[in-house]
Amino acid sequence: MAQAEAFAPVQGGRRAFLAAGGAAALLATGCAQLSGGSSAPKPTDSWSGRMSLRIESEPVQTFAALFELRGSAEAGDLTLTTPIGSTLAQLHWAPGEALLKDGNRTRRFDSVDELIEAATGAAIPVGALFGWLAGRNEPVLGWKPDLAQLGSGRLQAVRESPSPRADLRIVFEQP
Numbered sequence: 001m002a003q004a005e006a007f008a009p010v011q012g013g014r015r016a017f018l019a020a021g022g023a024a025a026l027l028a029t030g031c032a033q034l035s036g037g038s039s040a041p042k043p044t045d046s047w048s049g050r051m052s053l054r055i056e057s058e059p060v061q062t063f064a065a066l067f068e069l070r071g072s073a074e075a076g077d078l079t080l081t082t083p084i085g086s087t088l089a090q091l092h093w094a095p096g097e098a099l100l101k102d103g104n105r106t107r108r109f110d111s112v113d114e115l116i117e118a119a120t121g122a123a124i125p126v127g128a129l130f131g132w133l134a135g136r137n138e139p140v141l142g143w144k145p146d147l148a149q150l151g152s153g154r155l156q157a158v159r160e161s162p163s164p165r166a167d168l169r170i171v172f173e174q175p
Contacts, residue, residue: 045070045130046070047067047070047172048066048067048068048069049066049067049153049170049172050065050066050171051064051066051170051171052064052168052169053166053168055164055165055166056164057164058164065080065081065082066081066082066083067081072130073112073127073129073130074095075094075095076112077090078091089102093111093115096111098110098111098112098114098115100115112126113126125143128143129157132145132147132157133155142161142162143158144157144158144159144160153171153172154171154172155169155172156168
C-alpha cells in the first residue's frame with residue numbers, strides 16, 4: 001500500500017503522530033520495564049514510558065507520547081496515549097497481519113513492516129529494534145542506536161539514511 005493512499009486524509013501533526021507511533025512500535029526503542037528477563041524478547045515482554053520523535057523533513061515534524069509496547073518483532077501491540085490518558089492509536093501485528101486503529105478507523109496491512117512504512121514513510125528495522133531493547137547492538141544500514149544509557153532507562157536511535165533524518169528518544173518507566 002502506497003504511503004499516499006494509506007494516509008491521504010491525515011494532515012500535519014496527525015501525520016507526525018502516526019509516524020511516531022510506527023517508530024515507537026519499532027523503536028520503543030534500557031532499563032526498560034521488562035517482564036521476562038534480559039534474554040531475547042518473548043511475546044510477554046513489555047516496555048512503557050515516554051517517547052519523542054523528530055523527523056527532519058520539510059517542514060520538521062515532532063511528536064511526543066506515552067507508550068505501552070508488548071510482544072516481539074513477530075507479534076505485538078503498541079498503545080500510544082496522551083499525558084492525560086486519551087488513546088491516540090493502537091497498533092497490533094502478528095504473522096500475516098498488521099492493524100492500525102486510529103480513532104474509529106482501522107487499517108489492515110500484510111506485515112508489520114508495511115504497517116510501519118505506511119505510518120512513518122520509511123522502513124524501520126523491526127527485528128533489530130527488539131534486539132536493541134534486549135541490549136544487543138544489532139547493526140542496521142542507516143541506523144545508529146545508542147545503547148549507552150540503557151542502564152539509566154534511556155534509548156536513542158538515529159536514522160541517517162535514507163532521508164529524512166529521524167531521531168527517536170525513549171525514556172522508560174522505572175519499576
